[in-house]
Amino acid sequence: MNPPNVLSETVPTVYEQMVSRGVSRREFMKFCAWMGAYLGLEGSAVAQIAKAIESKRRIPVIWLHFQECTCCSESFLRSSHPIVADILLDKISLDYTETLQAAAGFQSEEILADLVKNHKGEYLMLVEGSVPLGADGAYCVIAGKSALDTVREVAAGAKAIIAWGNCASAGCVQAANPNPTTAMPISAILKDRTIVNVQGCPPIAEVMAGVLVHLLTFDRIPQLDALGRPKAFYSRRVHDTCYRRPNYDAGLFVETFDDDNAKKGYCLYKVGCRGPSTYNSCGVIRWNNGTSYPIQSGHPCIGCSEAKFWDNGPFYQRLTNFPGFGIEATADKIGLTVGGVTAAAALTHAVLTNVRKRGTIGEQPGEDNRKLDPAPTAAGEPKKP
Ligand code: SF4
Ligand code: SF4
Ligand code: F3S
16 A cells, blocks of 8 residues: 655645635634744744745655653644644644554555655654663564664655654653663664754644744754754743742742642742753743643643653752752742842842853854755765755
8 A cells, every 4th residue: 555645746735725624814824923923933934934834735744653652642633723733734744653544554564664765855754752772672663673773764764853752852751760671862863863852741732833834834944952952942941931930039939739829829949840940932832722831730840841851859849959050049048038139139040040041052053054954865874964
């Protein structure tokens, strides 16, 4: 069984599909403006996004699943925005995904083999889950092939590679100490390729959609930070956009989850919040169509978009030693000196924060024009950038 010719002229564009599903021009333009804003683009880019979605045909996509819980897929599929959840998935022509495809067994493996063989340099490779290296890869074998072999084989012809979530970006819980399967992120296996790490456990659906829209519109990967995360979504700490931040600055903290301060919505730092060292868009985009995010529901941020967050101490204890931050002293100082000294302490904190943040984000001049990975050579190997 062969997959459909995804690049055929007869395949409708995304926009044609949207219209056929009853999406109005107004709704379409709102979606483009919304994506442009999330991506931090200028107003003029909205027209570019619209043109790309109107004119470009579907990109063939291989979505691989390895050691994971599948909630990255869940997050994307359950986006409450109809265009993200429904039409965009059609747009990217999800040709192979073990979780959602109707085909099974030999049929699905034939589809994968055909895509890899006949669409070199054209397809996107999306990976959910970490790859185990232990026991010669025996901890994760699909169709008789280890995850490691599949990653290498599919990556050889991939136009671009996206690692969805903490599992594929950093190993997540499987890689937590003692990492019994020697779980590795995709970037540790494909060292000569640029991997877009869309972090989070899971990532926010709108962030996943934004990365795909960027690829589709500009035919190149978005700007990345030093950890491979798209800067548009991961350049600010959760702490920087937290609506509870005025409480932090004023020294008003929840001490236990059932105290009066919790009811008043005070800062969650002392019950373990990792917002000060976590880079993500939760405070801006939020979840479920902008309804809420962990901190808004009274739970501290556990740092799910950072590497090794499972090993970073007990979740509900404030960390006395935040690597690279030293925020504890600042928080206690603020708590003890509400009043005139508070402003100075907060200012010190802000200055320290910005200095540290620059180091953590790792601005990389010149990375802005990073193109998609070059098409593979005739031998099937990607060219070195
Ligand atoms: Fe599940 Fe988190 Fe891994 Fe995504 S990153 S598959 S949500 S464990
Ligand atoms: Fe918000 Fe957590 Fe920062 Fe407090 S420590 S302001 S709850 S991100
Ligand atoms: Fe994760 Fe923290 Fe956001 S736990 S979902 S990065 S608030």
